[in-house]
Amino acid sequence: MxxxxxxxxxxxxxxxxxxxxxxxxxxxxxxxxxxxxxxxxxxxxxxxxxxxxxxxxxxVPEIVEAVKEQAERILHSSTLYLIESQVRLAEKLISLSPISGEQKVFFVGSGSEANEAALLFATQYRGSSEVIALRGSYHGGSFGTMGITGQSSWRPTPRTALDVSYAMPPHRSYSPLYGRFGDPEELARACAEDVRSLIETSTTGRVAAFIAEPIQGVGGFIELPPAYLSRVKEILEEHGVLFVSDEVQTAFGRTGSHFWGIERSGVEPDLITMAKGLGNGLAIGAVMGRAEVIDSLSPKLHISTFGGNPVSTAGALANLEYILENxxxxxxxxxxxxxxxxxxxxxxxxxxxxxxxxxxxxxxxxxxxxxxxxxxxxxxxxxxxxxxxxxxxxxxxxxxxxxxxxxxxxxxxxxxxxxxxxxxxxxxxxxxxxxx
Missing domain, CATH: 3.90.1150.10 (Aspartate Aminotransferase, domain 1)
Incomplete structure (x- = not known):
């Protein structure tokens, strides 16, 4: 045609x-x-x-073959049944995780869903609906993730299911403080202190989570400096706020220097969200992080129809192995x-x-x-x-x-x-x- x-x-x-x-x-x-x-x-x-x-x-032949072999056996079963490739993929991701301690993984169908799930876990765990996001951020096209996206062009509605405050990243596109400091690290620290100010003045003080992309994707590939992220992490820990690293675009070696984008800053997040490169085009996303946070979801019984389905997880596992082996x-x-x-x-x-x-x-x-x-x-x-x-x-x-x-x-x-x-x-x- x-x-x-x-x-x-x-x-x-x-x-x-x-x-x-x-x-x-x-x-x-x-x-x-x-x-x-x-x-x-x-x-x-x-x-x-x-x-x-x-x-x-x-x-990629190895990925194509893995998808083909799985499709010839069974396309779908849901999380009501055991799925070996799902378990193996979760184990592989945990083995590569920059987060310490006991961890778990929950699979979904996209990056938007991964961020939705991470926010659900964080708000349940903290008993709070308050979230801090960044100006210039983009976290997905669903109703909930549009509500934490810091760009008006990607927000068709002002409504949101969460109580969101927006911090300023240390870049000239989004921070009025840009140009006031000769040293970029001074600007980074000043913008980090804005997070403290938000917590103490624009929230109840009991914020559930701070969510950030190590490099803002739709925002124009703007990197958050290590000095900013490390200081923000210190402030979050003072207030018990969870750190969610949105790695939908930065994971799996994309940034070259590290496997996960957040690793350059030396910051250990509580939750990591991922999608895109995980499946190399297959519809799959995931939240990985501290087991106690992910296990906090209530009611205790839950399912996912398509999350971690046999074809997507088989293909994603083959893709991950291809990235590592090559x-x-x-x-x-x-x-x-x-x-x-x-x-x-x-x-x-x-x-x-x-x-x-x-x-x-x-x-x-x-x-x-x-x-x-x-x-x-x-x-x-x-x-x-x-x-x-x-x-x-x-x-x-x-x-x-x-x-x-x-x-x-x-x-x-x-x-x-x-x-x-x-x-x-x-x-x-x-x-x-x-x-x-």
Whole structure:
């Protein structure tokens, strides 16, 4: 089917608010490693990975075979029955966890559900409905997670099931304190003290949880400095508040330097949420953390129809083993460091680049015009990249941050190929060219 015809049918049958990239949307029909093909036969470097999800790459034989073998036996049973792959996956995750002590894992179908579950556990455990989230955060598309998302463009309703206060991360996009401190660590500590102020002035003092992404994903790949997170953790411990690390985008070696994004800060969270890269595209998410918190759910009997189903857990286990056996974290560090250096070089050559940020293979290029966010430039840049065979994403409060997150199997040669395209695309944008 031609893309134009499929687009018309999409608009007729699906919600008008369902976003599509590009002026002429494309259908991806095949993938192999870090390359994909659309329905018209055009080949692309996949440098967004299905929204930071395809972590091991497309059509990985080991993962495909695990899914196929399980699908041939049984597709579904529910948590009312024992599922071996579910138990094995939970055990594997706990063995890799940065959290100490007895732990448990609860499986769900997505990152939104994982964050919903984590908040449920935290509020039950603490006997409180109060939560602290961050400005610029994004925690999901469900009603509850939209209520703790710190971006108005992702909150269609002001209603929320929780009592939420928003702290300021130490970044110029979200903190009015930016620019008042010469030392970035001083800014980080000052913003951390804002969390103390929130607890003492804007809550009852008995907050259930603080939830944060170590690197804000939809917020534009903005990293929370270790000095900020470590000080926040100290303040939370003073008040008995749980720390939830939203690792939906940062887990499994994506950041290169560590397996979990939170590890760089040296902070030990109470709960970790995950999805996306866990299944490499399969619908699966999970909450992992202190057993006493997860076991606090009341009433004591509960089920999940689809959480941890046999196919998803079999595929996720194969994916996790593939990441570890092939040391994809190391590749993310090496190729990501090289690509970031190339991006920093482009920033020195192109006035439209306001900032390059991120770690590993979770990188962002913020586009500006005379120092102000330029979302039109970001849209034009994406079109120019697509025309030249590279797919990237975007984010940020103003929609002007280009998000780059290829599979962790990507090679240095592919990164160089993409960097050349980025250079051409920036020149095209700055020249005012328009791709049609």
């Amino acid at each position: 031609r893309p134009g015809e499929l687009h018309e049918r999409h608009r007729a049958a699906l919600p008008a608010w369902l976003s599509l990239y590009y002026e002429r949307p494309i259908e991806l029909v095949r993938g192999e490693g870090f390359r994909v093909w659309d329905s018209e036969g055009n080949e692309y470097l996949d440098f967004f990975g299905g929204i930071v999800t395809t972590i091991s790459g497309h059509a 040391d994809l974290q190391r590749n993310a560090e090496e190729v990501g460091s090289y690509l970031k250096e190339r991006l920093l070089g482009l920033a020195a050559e192109h006035a439209s680049v306001g900032e390059v940020r991120g770690r590993g293979l979770m990188l962002a290029v913020e586009l500006v015009r005379e120092g102000a966010p330029d979302p039109q430039a970001a849209a034009a840049f994406m079109e120019a990249c697509r025309e030249r065979g590279v797919l990237v994403g975007k984010g940020g409060l103003k929609g002007n941050a280009i998000r780059i997150s290829p599979p962790l199997t990507v090679t240095r040669e592919a990164a160089e190929e993409a960097a050349r395209v980025f250079d051409e695309a920036l020149s095209s944008v700055e020249a005012g060219e328009r791709v049609v």
